[in-house]
Amino acid sequence: MSEAKSLRVAYGEALVELGAINANVVVLDADLAHATMTSMFEAKYPDRFYNFGLAEANMMCAAAGFAHSGLMPFASTFALFGTGRAYEQIRNSIAYVNANVKFGLSHSGLSVGEDGGSHQSVEDIALMRVVPNMTIFVPCDPVETKKAVFAAAEINGPVYIRVARPVVETLTEESTPFVPGKANLMREGDHVCIVATGLMVKDALKASELLMARGIKASVLNVHTIKPIDAQAILERAGACGALVSVEEHSVIGGLGSAVAEVLAGNSAARFARMGIQDRFGISGKPADLFEHFDLTAAHIISRCEGLLKA
Amino acid sequence: MVDDVLAAKARRIRSDILKMLYLCQSGHPGGSLSLVEILMALYYKTLKVDPADPAKEDRDRVVLSKGHGCPALYAILADQGFFPREDLWRLRQIDSHLQGHPDMMKTPGIDVNTGSLGQGASVAVGLALAAKHKKMGYRIFAVVGDGEIQEGMIWEAAMAAAHYKLDNYVMLMDHNGLQIDGRNEAVMGLGDISAKFRAFGFQCYDVDGHDIEAIAAAIEAPSEGKPKFIRCRTLKGKGVSFMEDVAGWHGKPMNAEEYKKAMAEIGGSDDV
């Protein structure tokens, strides 16, 4: 296992590495380069970096202009202001014409913590998931974050990479495959499957370990690509376990839980529960306090799995 | 003439801001400290508001559009009696009514939610239009940042405020010259900002943003039936030497040593 690192730092480093091998990569930011860590790319390649100031809508359409001219723009800001304020710019100027724009949007989800509900995007995955042509990656650790950046560069069309703010320990190996649309089974177990994404993968693994001691064999499926969703892997797990629990640092409406439900509907009789933010806005607090408050810890996953198996 | 009482108050508000931010180890010192006299000119010299009845219909409204500066606003609201001063020390904690950005659903005295930059100035346009619609005489004060005005929305708000001749609308800009990624002019230059607002149809004034009397005088100066724009020249991080005019102190927590030093400079107690 390699070191713990903030996902946004992993994102910044990956952009620098990608920039070294692909001269068409340009990076755009909206006065948050020192928060999204595109500042690392700016330091290395100042002539391929464009700051748009506090003007997210303008930045997104300008990114489309870069893409129409044969370049590969990575546009960054906070997840809320990228997917939210610039939603319709992304929808019409980028996705509608399958423009080759990538968005690495940081400070997603509850884990922004103290900034509070105005800054906690609990709906960004939902917003991007309903847009045709969009690919969505939600990396769980620094290694996956880097792989997501490189995988995005291989895709011709818009890709949203959801980058969380906290420092995260490395959970996957350099050698672990990262194939867009192919979920990774990280733990075997045929009683229940915890289907997790992003920051919740760590708690899913912990829950699986603790459940083992309680006689429950819980598999963990890491869904690093929310769109296209890996229907095959989900149905395989549904068949093998008969019970699934999805966990995400996002609303249960429109994100991973919805994507899994759409796969199961009409195709599987497996029992299914969705964990995430239950149609509420966030509040200010330390990230750890918030995960506790919103019932999103390993302990909560354990009781949800046990409850589902008893039901 | 310097008002000693207000000068002492300004010092205490700054020390309250530092203590709040030190305790929660997050938040925005630079843009809170630059804002103190602008908000003091409003709350101690201008506004018709009543802490005992914060929802009174004919009150003046303040929209802190640069919502990340709210520690300054919270300290002033507490001083005015909208809520107990002790509440300040729970800023940004999970059980606190004082959120990281202003929340009208939680905090007495907050008129509009902000934090997503650019939106407050437009909500303020709606408030000002509604006041006219209801034929009421109260005024709306929108406080914006100089980075914030890069948002396209600000100029949509300006267009509408001028179009509807909202002489009950006053925009005050905290012109500290800095935003997150550096100096405004380096990140995304706006050139002569007052000239732009003048061209949009605003009556413009230019003041020392740390001079409470000067800001208050500009607020009361004639607006000739137009919305008003007041450019308040300020220093980001004002009052703490190592924070002054340093972009890096936009949103950085202080360590124990920095807190001690900052408090010593302001003349506050560093007890926590």
Ligand SMILES: Cc1ncc(C[n+]2csc(CCOP(=O)(O)OP(=O)(O)O)c2C)c(N)n1
């Ligand atoms: C729409 C939006 N985009 C980005 C941010 C993140 N952000 C918070 S403060 C800030 C810089 C603001 O600069 P300025 O308006 O000059 O504020 P001040 O210097 O007064 O602190 C940014 C980019 C935000 N809050 N809202």
Ligand SMILES: [Mg+2]
């Ligand atoms: Mg500024």
